[in-house]
Amino acid sequence: MDSIQIDAQLPGGNIIVKAIDGNQVLLNREMRDTKGNWIYWKFRAVFPSAAEYTFRFDDSYYCLTSRGPAVSLDKGKSWGWFYLSGAEATHLHAHGTEAFTFTAEFAGQEVWFCQCIPYMESDLNAFLASAEGRTVQRFELCKSRKGRSVELLRLGDGPMKVFLSSRHHCQESMATYALEGILSEVATHPQEYSDFTFWAVPFVDKDGVEEGDQGKNRMPHDHARDYGAAPIYPEVCAIMELIHREKPVLVFDMHCPWVRGGDSEHVYFVGQADARLQAGIDRFSAIIAREAPPDFPTDPRDDIPFGQGWNTSHNYEQGSPIVPWCATLPWQPSAQSIEIPFANTHEVTVTADSARHLGNALARSIKKYLISNF
Numbered sequence: 001m002d003s004i005q006i007d008a009q010l011p012g013g014n015i016i017v018k019a020i021d022g023n024q025v026l027l028n029r030e031m032r033d034t035k036g037n038w039i040y041w042k043f044r045a046v047f048p049s050a051a052e053y054t055f056r057f058d059d060s061y062y063c064l065t066s067r068g069p070a071v072s073l074d075k076g077k078s079w080g081w082f083y084l085s086g087a088e089a090t091h092l093h094a095h096g097t098e099a100f101t102f103t104a105e106f107a108g109q110e111v112w113f114c115q116c117i118p119y120m121e122s123d124l125n126a127f128l129a130s131a132e133g134r135t136v137q138r139f140e141l142c143k144s145r146k147g148r149s150v151e152l153l154r155l156g157d158g159p160m161k162v163f164l165s166s167r168h169h170c171q172e173s174m175a176t177y178a179l180e181g182i183l184s185e186v187a188t189h190p191q192e193y194s195d196f197t198f199w200a201v202p203f204v205d206k207d208g209v210e211e212g213d214q215g216k217n218r219m220p221h222d223h224a225r226d227y228g229a230a231p232i233y234p235e236v237c238a239i240m241e242l243i244h245r246e247k248p249v250l251v252f253d254m255h256c257p258w259v260r261g262g263d264s265e266h267v268y269f270v271g272q273a274d275a276r277l278q279a280g281i282d283r284f285s286a287i288i289a290r291e292a293p294p295d296f297p298t299d300p301r302d303d304i305p306f307g308q309g310w311n312t313s314h315n316y317e318q319g320s321p322i323v324p325w326c327a328t329l330p331w332q333p334s335a336q337s338i339e340i341p342f343a344n345t346h347e348v349t350v351t352a353d354s355a356r357h358l359g360n361a362l363a364r365s366i367k368k369y370l371i372s373n374f
């Protein structure tokens, strides 16, 4: 084997190999049905020899976090950031390029690289097989467009119902680590949550998760802009029916922001035009800031009010996300959308485990929020 081998034949794979010249590799992402550019890619490489290899993306659109790529040396079982700190990564984007250099340790070494730390169906299955995960009931929400079973989870049987979702945008993996952390906290302390029933859809865009789509800005619109009179995605249709049937008092929708820079490097809540929803967000955001772990802190000053930054009515012209749709429901549930960054929150580098810790804190915050609300 003389040349590096690169392919996307892995769960969630997404890469275009433009050129290979010795130890220099030129790549791009597959946009598929996404309009414009987005950030996701994932591939595996098998190295022909112990040497340095440079991977460069062939446009200047951001596709590396402020901690570089996520790297797995064990075929996707565990992932870490290439750079452990922002200071270490400063040269990464120094010339307006998106590139990183990896040193292979031996001939034949297989390494997986990804824009984010992935959370796939296999990760959910591992959680559901764990001691705490075994108390979570698993149902099928619906079949996806491509025939996959879309998971619906239930935990507890108390009167106060909470609905959790992640992956309306399929590549937003850190949100699902936090969702797992919520369920794990509840499962570990069942007596403390006996008033609650948690329903969760961890992969709203199940096909996109497993196939490695961008998901965001799908044409004609994505899953997070489908909460209207005639939803086009079976998952959204089934979620709307579930919410009408169960009448949760809180709908908590979890996302990740863009890849790096500005608001993409901290946790924030997405401000709402509806004053009642916004009052709930302000109260919840203050609670989670006190509960959040040191390895994933939050700060209400980072929240983005409606009308600021990207969060304007222009952003929702294609259709409604789940949270504004909840403002129209007759029993007036609380509804919130949190953004959980991929690689760092301010100076703190985050990981799969720290996102789970944030999820643990979100569970405690949900309890405090709802108990003091009733």
Ligand SMILES: [Zn+2]
Pocket: 168, 169, 172, 224, 255, 256
């Ligand atoms: Zn999103």
